[in-house]
Amino acid sequence: MKEVDRIQRRATFRSYLPAILVFAGAFLMLGLRLQIGAGFISDGAFMMLALACYILGALFQLTNLYAPSEMAQKIGLWSAALGVFFNLSSWLVRWVGAYDLEISKMRESGNMASPWIFRYVPFANLYDLSLAFAFGAGIATLLFAHRKNFQVLAAFTLPLAALILTLARFIGNEFIDLPPVLDSYWRPIHVGVASLSYGIALVCFAVAVIYLLKDKVKVEAMAIWSSIFSVAVIATISKFSVFTEFVYRAGLFVPGGEGKKPFNAPFRLDIPYAGVALAITGVLLVGVVVAFCIYIYKNNEAAGKVGRGLLKVAFTAQIISLAVVIGGIKTTQNIYPTLQQQLAANPGQYLTAGMAIADKQQLSAKEYAAITPMQFEQIAKQYLQSAGDKMFLSLNANPVEIAALITALVGTLFVLIFGFKTEQLRERLPSLESLDSLMYKTACLAFAGLAMLLITGAIWANESWGRPWGFDSKETGALIAWLTYAAFLHTRISRGWKGRSSAYFAVIGFLLVIFTYLGVSYLLPGLHSYA
């Protein structure tokens, strides 16, 4: 029996080896960074390597689904592990970088204080959280992939982790001045739990998608939802101007001073042809939705064929419009005169810009109401005069918009992939029972993790702000996500909702997690806004 035990233990160890090596390697990188100093590989470089490895790992796992090969599976697994290693290394190296930066600033001014090292834990802003979120998803994938039949998970989770890192890239990895209220031992606990919970929720979502695919949900139905998401993104970016004015306006940055992160200007610059390209893409995607709805509900094969053709054209249009947007942002010169010309032709932006500037001044309702539209415009014109020539375009000025467009593109791509040799793909996926079991397991872990997130956040809020719970936007967002997972778990008990119903719940739960992670920070004001 001892021999049997030894064999079993060795097999278990081997299956967890990628995850073990990730931690060992990342701490080695940390050691090297401490030894070598600032000349070591930067955290940004590690992050880009992680992104590349995640994409590579996903590619090989996807390839393995269509053309099964031991080699492809192994490369896929080890690429995933390498990606997680680079991801964790980036985070650890960033910790040291933050410490070095602030300590040098302090020593330069003669301040010999030595704040504790946990002050510099990379959990201070959305970039840090994104890095940790992607790591959470990656390590959860590796841990679940210790079972061979679940290595296919990586084909679905790693692209999502790569999207998170892409968003991080656009947010920018400049170090921020840590708001003093965040200097607490609760920060690594609370935000650490958040990143791991979000990562597990991502894996739960991926399992749900695989389940739906295996359960023979029509790819066309998936295409409908993916297209609706893409249309919603196109409709809402650039302050709804794509469908209303056929114009895409990119945000502008104003330099924030030496060593400081730039801040958003209240003006946006029209990128030539981007609006039209995006509008055409949107129309094509609406066509996809209509065609596939007719196909599904009326069993009309012709509509299905049209839909599939439109989907391919829409995908191409998405690539082109994204290229136009990114190309336009990267190549546009002479921002100030171009902006002046555009404002002369369409002075409507002065009013919105003036209102945005007045908003930041925290005026009372009376003071705000007393400002006339002409005064708002005057405020905007004064701002433009003082800061116009310093404004510049950057992908980092619109991180969520660019990342959302890329996510929409990847969604369409995946739907196209799913539509290719669908039956063969379904056969290669794990059994429905094991997928359902994994979905339940990950939902339980996400639920427990979100509960810990809420409680640790409340206790920290009680120590910092004097109130444990104030229904702040982020708190409420996390509560909503947690309640959704609670409803999911209880419907399994009370109604025996397994399988497809559970999968839909898991999808909704993850979307709410994304809203908490991203939507709250960018769309809603509150105490968590610095995150």
Added chain:
Amino acid sequence: MSAAEETLKASEVAKPNSVPILNRVLDFLSSVRVGVVLLCVMVVLAMIGMLIMQQNVVGFESYYAGLTPAEKVVFGYLGFFDIYHSWYFNALLLILSLNIVLASIDHFPSAWEYIARPKISATRDWLLGRNQHTVISVYAESEREAAEQIKSAFVANGLKSQVNEHSYTYYEEDPDGRKDFSKILSRSNLYVFGESGKWNRMGAYIVHVALPTLFLGHFVALQTGFDATVRMIPGETTSTIEKLDFDLDKKLEFNVQLPFTIDCTDIQQKLIDEKGGIDVTNTLDWRTHIKINDPQYGVTEADVSLNNPFTYRGYRFFQAQTIPMGSARTITLDLTPENGGAPAKIEIPRNGSTTLADGTTVKFDQFLPDFTLNAQGKPDTRSGDYNNPAAVLSVISPGGEATRVFAFAANISDKIPVGAPKAGYKWRLSSFEKAPLAHVLSIKYDPFNAAFIAWYFGGFGLIGALIFVFFISHKRAWAMIEKTSENTFEVTLAGEANRNHMGFEDKFKAIVTAVTSYERG
């Protein structure tokens, strides 16, 4: 009435005993489905509260001003601007708490059965109905020996095991599998039962105790407590705090009398770059030192800093914000005697004083970060930034003559009145420790420590219970031993877990391997 009539007369159908209304209400309230519906309603209301700005959020005033009259009326009437304190939200929380308690009471007996009366034996058909099951042959001298071997295998795999003999009756079956109910037979078999993590069955109930504790504690804290603020300027004493209330776009402040007084003795701002400003981006921490004079309990001193509150008689003091007007915590002055002699360097804390060697008393009255003379020609500050810092001093000569002196950081010409030597010295502000004019402490009054009980006991209890529920599972395994021939026994092995089925599948395989390897040994 004839017999025929009696037969034909419709017999009175016995009316079903109607379920008492209270029972029906309790059944409804304790239903898990109702709980799920309540959760969904709570999600919807919470989303409304997120999407429609709440009245206590910074920026509400301008948001409210931007709404149409119709939106103001409708949202206001529906209570959407303060939805989390509305009567219907509180009612929802109450009903949800009730549902949790009643559902737990309803389901508890069946969960307790797993602990008090575990299923130590089962029929072959039941065992074969488990997801994890197998039938193997075991070689042993006796049934008891086989049972002990299986028990060892269970124990080796972490299951607490017992061997039992259990008799059961069954009906004889014909070759076609049809049961002959007239032939009742009895059989006695040895069973091995192993389990671990049985208390996991109670985990959900611990969660459901922690949640109402949290809700109730928070509710009590909200009803019995309030929020307030107090401004702290070193050297000043106060016994009132400002309570805040919101009424849509109006912020209402009321003074609340404390049963003690608070002296602010010191405020300090720890900076990253000591040469930089006192804005939040250059700050490590803020610290306020207070002295409480309580007629009942005497004097208490405390430091309040970020993430480090101070609690006194139900009042919890938090470092909230500062008044970003530059001031100085200590000043260092260079004094150059007018008539020659060695220059002196003195350091004076805020509101403090010092006496020079010649008996001159120097008192630090005020600090002006950006000195200017106002329209009336009086000393004033242009802004809160340290653009032209000056210390305002009261200098009392040994003869009792009082003079007002300004000590500047910048080199000011002797010919300018404010820069001219006074009281026998040329005064220069050589350095100072930057600090704001005042700190604002926020205060949470919680007389029953309800928030502490709610979030520490309820919160940590919830976390512990969830870890217990989701990271441990109740695993059970059974082995039914039937003798087939001399020294050969057929063992029906079955197992199940309430969670982590994939993990248990591996464990069951390990148990089977352990049993069969015994057999080979």
